[in-house]
Amino acid sequence: MIRISxxxxxxxEQKILEDINLEIRRGEIFTLIGPSGSGxxxxxxxxxxxxxxxxxxxxxxGQDTTGAEKERLSIRRRMGMVFQKPAVxxxxxxxxxxxxxxxxxxxxxxxxxxxxxxxELVGLSGFEQRRAVTLSGGEMxxxxxxxxxxxxxxxxxxxxxxxxxxPVSSEIIEDLLIRINNDLRTTIILATHDMIQGQRLAHRxxxxxxxxxxxxxxxxxxxxxxxxxxxxRFVGIDTILKGVVQSNERGLATVALxxxxxxxxxxxxxxxxxxxxxxxxxxxxxxxxxxKKTSARNQLVGTITKLVLLGPFIRVTIDCGTPITALITxxxxxxxxxxxxxxxxxxxxxxxxHVRADPALRSIQ
Amino acid sequence: MDEIVTGITQAFNLIVxxxxxxxxxxxxxxxxxxxxxxxxxxxxxxxxxxxxxREFHGKQTLKVIIQTLYSVPTVVVGLLLxxxxxxxxxxxxxxxxxxxxxxxxxxxxxxxxxTTGLVISALSGVDRNISDTLxxxxxxxxxxxxxxxxxxxxxxxxxVILAFGRAISEVGVAMMIGGNIAGQTRVLTTAIALxxxxxxxxxxxxxxxxxxxxxxxxxxxxxxITSGLSAEYQQVMGGPRS
Numbered sequence: 267m268i269r270i271s272x273x274x275x276x277x278x279e280q281k282i283l284e285d286i287n288l289e290i291r292r293g294e295i296f297t298l299i300g301p302s303g304s305g306x307x308x309x310x311x312x313x314x315x316x317x318x319x320x321x322x323x324x325x326x327x328g329q330d331t332t333g334a335e336k337e338r339l340s341i342r343r344r345m346g347m348v349f350q351k352p353a354v355x356x357x358x359x360x361x362x363x364x365x366x367x368x369x370x371x372x373x374x375x376x377x378x379x380x381x382x383x384x385x386e387l388v389g390l391s392g393f394e395q396r397r398a399v400t401l402s403g404g405e406m407x408x409x410x411x412x413x414x415x416x417x418x419x420x421x422x423x424x425x426x427x428x429x430x431x432x433p434v435s436s437e438i439i440e441d442l443l444i445r446i447n448n449d450l451r452t453t454i455i456l457a458t459h460d461m462i463q464g465q466r467l468a469h470r471x472x473x474x475x476x477x478x479x480x481x482x483x484x485x486x487x488x489x490x491x492x493x494x495x496x497x498x499r500f501v502g503i504d505t506i507l508k509g510v511v512q513s514n515e516r517g518l519a520t521v522a523l524x525x526x527x528x529x530x531x532x533x534x535x536x537x538x539x540x541x542x543x544x545x546x547x548x549x550x551x552x553x554x555x556x557x558k559k560t561s562a563r564n565q566l567v568g569t570i571t572k573l574v575l576l577g578p579f580i581r582v583t584i585d586c587g588t589p590i591t592a593l594i595t596x597x598x599x600x601x602x603x604x605x606x607x608x609x610x611x612x613x614x615x616x617x618x619x620h621v622r623a624d625p626a627l628r629s630i631q
Numbered sequence: 632m633d634e635i636v637t638g639i640t641q642a643f644n645l646i647v648x649x650x651x652x653x654x655x656x657x658x659x660x661x662x663x664x665x666x667x668x669x670x671x672x673x674x675x676x677x678x679x680x681x682x683x684x685r686e687f688h689g690k691q692t693l694k695v696i697i698q699t700l701y702s703v704p705t706v707v708v709g710l711l712l713x714x715x716x717x718x719x720x721x722x723x724x725x726x727x728x729x730x731x732x733x734x735x736x737x738x739x740x741x742x743x744x745x746t747t748g749l750v751i752s753a754l755s756g757v758d759r760n761i762s763d764t765l766x767x768x769x770x771x772x773x774x775x776x777x778x779x780x781x782x783x784x785x786x787x788x789x790x791v792i793l794a795f796g797r798a799i800s801e802v803g804v805a806m807m808i809g810g811n812i813a814g815q816t817r818v819l820t821t822a823i824a825l826x827x828x829x830x831x832x833x834x835x836x837x838x839x840x841x842x843x844x845x846x847x848x849x850x851x852x853x854x855x856i857t858s859g860l861s862a863e864y865q866q867v868m869g870g871p872r873s
Contacts, residue, residue, distance in 0.1 A: 314767055339771060347767040353760035355782055365778075366768040413768060 267292040267421065267453050268313060273322035275308055282308045283477045286322070290421075295447050295454040297464040300474035301500065306457035307350070309474065310425050313455065314347045327420075343370060346414025350426040352406040354398035359390065362398045362409055366417040384416045388442060404435025411442065421453045422446065428463065440467060461501055465489070473497050490545070491620050498543050503620075504581075504591035505544040511536050518563075518616060525587025528614075529563040532621035541622045546581060548618035549592035552611045553602060562613035566590065570608050573599070580604075584612050634832055641833025642840060653834070657841050660818040663731055664799035667738035671746050672791045674739075679750030680776055694751065700744035705803030712737045713807050729810040734818070737804035742794040749790030753783040789856050796849045800842065 273286035283305045290296050298306045311317045313324060315331055315338045324331045326341050346366070354362050360381050367377045385391055388408040393401075398409055407427055414422055424443070428436035444467065446452050458464050464471050465485055472482040481493040492498035495506055509521040511534050521528045521540060534540055552560075554567060568586030580599045582592045590612050604610070645653050682693065714720050716728040716736075727733035757779050765775040780787070802820040809816035811825055819842045826834040 316763060316766055335772075339769065342767070343769040345767075349760055349764060349767075351760055353758050353764045355761060355764075355778065365765070365770070369765075369768060369770045369774050410764075413764075417769065 267327060268455075269325040269328075270313070271323050271325075273309075273312065273324065274320045275305075275312060275317070276320045281477055283312070283319075286479055288472060288479060288482060290453060290455060291470075292420075292453055293447075293451050294469040295443070295456065295467050297468035297471045298455065298457040298474055299459065299461055299464040299471055299500070300480075302459055304474045305477040306459075306474055307425050308477075310347070310423050310455065310457050313421075314345055314423050315342045316347075343417070344419060345421045345423060346417065346419035347423040348407070348410045348414050348425065348427050350429055352403075352410040354401070354406055354409060356399055357397070358394065359385070359396050359398050359401070359409055360394040363412045363416050366413060370417065380416050384412045387415065387446075388412045389438070402435075404431050404438060407431060407435070407439060408442070411439070411446075415446065415450075415452075418450070419452065421455065424454065424456045426458055427456070429459070436463075443467060473500060475500070491622075492543060494622075495541070503543045503545055504583075505542075505546065505549075505589070507542040507544070507588055509540060509542060511538045511540060519621075521621070523588055526566060528619060529616040530619045530621050531617045534621060534623055538623055543620040543622065544590065544614055545618070545620075546591045546593035548614055549590060550613045551582060551584070551592050551594055551598075551602065551604070552613065554609060554611050560613055561615070563616040564614045564619075566612045567609065568612060570604060570606050570610060573604065573606060584610060586612055590614075638832035638836045642837035645833065645837040646840065650837075653837055653841070655814065656817055656819055656822050656838065659731065659816075660799055660820075660842075661845070663734050663805075663818060664738060664795055667735045667742065667798050668746075668791060668795040670735065671739045671743045671794060675743055675746035675750050676780065676787065678743075679747045679754065680780060682747070683751050683754040684772075684776055694748070697744050697748045697751070701748060703741070703744070705741060705801040706807065707803075708737060708741045709803040709807030712740060712804070716808065728808065729812060729816060731809070731816055734805055734809040734816060737808040738798040738801065741801060741804055742798050745797060746790055746794045749793065750783075750787055753786035753790060754779060756786055757782045785856055785859060789853055792849055792853055792856070796846065799845060 268290040270286055270288040273283060274281065275283040286309065298309060300306055308317070312319050315324075318332075326344070329341060331338060331341055355365070363381045363384060364377050367380060372380070381394065382391075385393060388411055390405065390408055390412065393405070398406065401409065411424075411427070428439050431439065440463065443454060443456070447454050456464075456467060468485060470482065470484055471488055473480045473488060475496050480497045481488055488497065489501050492501055492503065498506055507523055507528075509523040509528065511532070512520045512522045512527070513536055514532070514534065517531055517533060519530055519532050519534060519536075521530055521542060528542060530542060532540065550562070566584075566586035568584040568590065570582055571585050571589070572583035574581040575596070576593075578596055579593050580596050582594060582599070582604065584590050584592065592612060602610075682690065712733070713728070715722045716725070716733055717723055718728070727736060761782060762775055762779055765778050770778065800820065802824060805811070805816075805818050805821045806824065809818065809821060811817050811821040817825075819838045823835045823838045823842075826832075826838070
């Protein structure tokens, strides 16, 4: 649907986006995730042809987009965009939604009918004559989505559509996007800094870090096999350990760290320097009483150094010679009676550790 | 003291009896200034739009020059146009000197900087996201400019009203280009200047009251518009819904 190659965008001498190569497939929900200021908005603006790249190319449905403004307009008219802060014009909701059709010269009867059906789609039936500026943030954002969808675009671009909304309004928007993608087969490209939202909505995601696409892949790829430390940290992996493969028996390897050793699943041969990525929710905590048997290959005794409350979860940092982070429910924390300074066992299955031969690590060691 | 009291009495007489000369002068004043304001708006709105929407070298300097011209002395504009329009001047063949049309031209020159400058500020006041939104909705450049001007309509309208106030109250251009010819180019301000000089205070006071009444109408109109603006602003901030 959209093929981006070698994209570079500079603001003055500063590179905002660099070396972006990406393909968006027809009918998918693609999320761009990355920290604030990483270049997500810039990339969406380039895709919507609002700005021109410094160099590189964007093909829309095989068509080059570097041409004259008139050609770009006709391509832009096949897309819709929703911005982070919905800017509604100071008129009625119906007029706001009608703009796209008016600009394309549709006749009034057709406009009225499309506006009604699109407002129904976003759940704002009956809002036609309300003044748009009097709506709540969530309603305004739905007007913005209706406004973009009224022309039945092939691609819908959204820049942090729920960043300024409360959880209930956000959920309404997310459900709406899933429905649009399912029922209308609209290709959706969504930028968000909220990983969990990315996870809920996306078929595929791209992680943008400092103006570069650090990784593109499925949810599983990115959450369990992150391509490098930066991505790993961003997707919530706190524990990144470096070690050397000691032995490898048919894929079950032992990796030695400075003060500990781990059994992991990897094809890496002995002698290889690797990074171990351990997701905090893969770590379980138990109290050392010697009675429990477990299938987890890695059991490390350590002392709790920190407990951080995260809603219904608690992030526990355990010093097992090397710090390991576990995410457990507040309830099991209570049942285990965890406290800072307590001695516990942290268990991780060998298959739950993502092993990556990290060329960058060689120079560190 | 006597002069003031008799002057005021005489003034009310002139107004209440609808003195034809007073009415003619007032009507001519309104006609000239209104025409100048409308024509200036027709030039300033597209011109201000052009300056606001286009990027070019020296844009900032141009804005500073426009703002400086807000307070250009009316007699300087009068002098400049006199030199241009006089029979021997480069535009003398139009025969505009000492005509109402010449005065309209003069007042236009006087207020175009104000309307243009305030149109630019009005357009800058429109949320930047609006223009991105319009472009993303498939607007051509022209379509998006029209929408943004519409969005700034209230601020633009108050700029135009302010300009009318400056036009109707100025005396330099009216005197120098109009020449204060009775029945032809005599307007409120020039008539007041002349009658006061001749000691006819009643006539001057009557015209002064009319001028103030016009100013009052302008102020009331401005207030209505700005209260409209602030009501809409309140609604944006989550105030009472319509």
